[in-house]
Amino acid sequence: MALLALETSCDETSAAVVHDCRVLSNVVSSQVTLHSEYGGVVPELAAREHLRNMCPVTRKALGEAGVSPGDLEAVCATQGPGLPGALMVGLKAAQALAFCLRRPFIGIHHHEAHLFSPWIEGNPPTARFDQFQAHVSLIVSGGHTMLVLVSHLGEPKLLGSTLDDAAGECFDKVGKLIGLPYPAGPVIDRMAENGNSSAYDFPRPLLHEPGHDFSFSGLKTAVRYFIRDHPEVLANRAKIQDLCASVQAAIVEVLVSKTIRAARNHRLRFVTASGGVACNRALRAHLQSACNREGFALRLAEPSFCTDNAGMIGILGERKLKMHTGITDLDADIIPNWALASC
Numbered sequence: 001m002a003l004l005a006l007e008t009s010c011d012e013t014s015a016a017v018v019h020d021c022r023v024l025s026n027v028v029s030s031q032v033t034l035h036s037e038y039g040g041v042v043p044e045l046a047a048r049e050h051l052r053n054m055c056p057v058t059r060k061a062l063g064e065a066g067v068s069p070g071d072l073e074a075v076c077a078t079q080g081p082g083l084p085g086a087l088m089v090g091l092k093a094a095q096a097l098a099f100c101l102r103r104p105f106i107g108i109h110h111h112e113a114h115l116f117s118p119w120i121e122g123n124p125p126t127a128r129f130d131q132f133q134a135h136v137s138l139i140v141s142g143g144h145t146m147l148v149l150v151s152h153l154g155e156p157k158l159l160g161s162t163l164d165d166a167a168g169e170c171f172d173k174v175g176k177l178i179g180l181p182y183p184a185g186p187v188i189d190r191m192a193e194n195g196n197s198s199a200y201d202f203p204r205p206l207l208h209e210p211g212h213d214f215s216f217s218g219l220k221t222a223v224r225y226f227i228r229d230h231p232e233v234l235a236n237r238a239k240i241q242d243l244c245a246s247v248q249a250a251i252v253e254v255l256v257s258k259t260i261r262a263a264r265n266h267r268l269r270f271v272t273a274s275g276g277v278a279c280n281r282a283l284r285a286h287l288q289s290a291c292n293r294e295g296f297a298l299r300l301a302e303p304s305f306c307t308d309n310a311g312m313i314g315i316l317g318e319r320k321l322k323m324h325t326g327i328t329d330l331d332a333d334i335i336p337n338w339a340l341a342s343c
C-alpha cells in the first residue's frame with residue numbers, strides 16, 4: 001500500500017507517492033517562468049496554474065511509482081500555511097480523491113514537512129528516522145526563515161522567525177535591484193562564486209541580538225542606497241560579482257551564526273537545514289564548517305528536497321498515519337496562517 005501526497009502552498013505543483021519511508025516518485029512542476037515577468041509570485045495566477053497542473057502531475061507521480069489509485073492507503077496534502085487560493089487546489093483535490101477511494105485524508109503543516117526533508121537521503125530517497133536526534137533546524141526559503149527546536153519528531157517548537165522579509169525574498173529583491181532575473185537566489189549564488197565577499201560591507205541585521213528572530217529588509221534597503229550612491233558598480237561585471245558575494249556573505253553570516261547559537265543555547269549538538277535557500281552553496285559550506293568547528297553534526301536536505309516538494313509532505317503524512325495522529329476531516333478547510341507552536 002502507498003500514500004499519495006499533494007503540495008500546492010506556493011508556486012510549485014507537486015505530487016509524490018511514498019511507501020514505507022521511501023519516496024517512490026516526486027514530481028514537481030515549477031511555475032517560475034510564469035511568475036518571473038512579474039518579479040515574484042502572483043497568487044491568483046499560481047492558483048489557476050495549480051488547477052491546470054494538478055491532474056497531469058498527479059497522474060505522472062502515480063505512473064512513475066507504478067501505483068494505481070486503488071492501491072492507495074491514504075491521501076495527504078499541504079493544509080497550510082501558504083497562499084489561500086493555491087492551498088485550496090491541492091487540499092480539495094486530495095480530499096475529493098480520498099472521498100472517492102474511501103481512504104483517510106491527512107492535512108499536513110508545510111513547515112513541519114520541511115523539518116522532515118533533511119532526513120531523506122539515498123536512491124530511492126528514504127527517510128532515515130533511525131538516525132534521528134534532537135536538533136535545531138533552519139528552514140530558509142522565499143516565504144519563510146525560521147529556527148525550530150525539534151526535541152522529538154512530531155513536536156516542533158518555533159524558536160524564532162523573520163520579522164519582515166524572508167532570506168530568499170531578500171536574495172530575490174536584491175537581485176531585482178541589480179537587474180537579475182527572478183528568482184535571483186540561484187543567480188546570486190553563481191555570480192558570487194567569482195566575487196570578493198569582503199569588497200563591500202553590508203549590515204548583518206539582528207546578528208548580536210539575543211533572540212532567535214531574523215530581519216532582512218534593512219539589508220535590502222542598504223543595498224538600494226549603495227546602488228543609488230554607486231551606480232557605476234552595475235556597469236561592471238566584476239563589481240556586480242563582488243556585490244553579489246558581499247550581500248550573500250551578510251545573509252549567510254546571519255543565518256549560520258544564529259543557527260549555531262540556537263543549538264548552543266539549547267545544548268544540542270545537531271543541526272539541520274532545508275528550504276530553497278538551503279540550496280545556496282555558500283550557506284551549505286559555511287554551515288558545514290561552523291558545525292565542524294563546534295563539533296556539531298549537520299544534515300542538509302538534498303537540493304531536490306530543499307525546494308517545495310510533495311515527497312516531504314508524503315513522508316510526514318505516512319508517519320502521521322502510522323502514529324494514528326493526523327487523520328483530518330474530509331471537509332476540513334485550508335489554514336493559510338497556520339503557525340508552528342512556539343517555545
Ligand code: KG4
Pocket residue numbers: 010140141142143144167168169171172183184185186189275276277278279280281306307308
Ligand atoms: O522553498 P522554495 O522553492 O519556495 C518557497 O519560497 O517556499 O524557495 C524559493 C526561494 C527563492 O527565494 C530563491 O531565490 C531561493 O529560494 N533560492 C536560493 C537558491 N536557490 C533557491 N537562494 C540562494 N541561493 C540559491 N542557490
Ligand code: ZN
Pocket residue numbers: 110114141275307308
Ligand atoms: Zn516551503
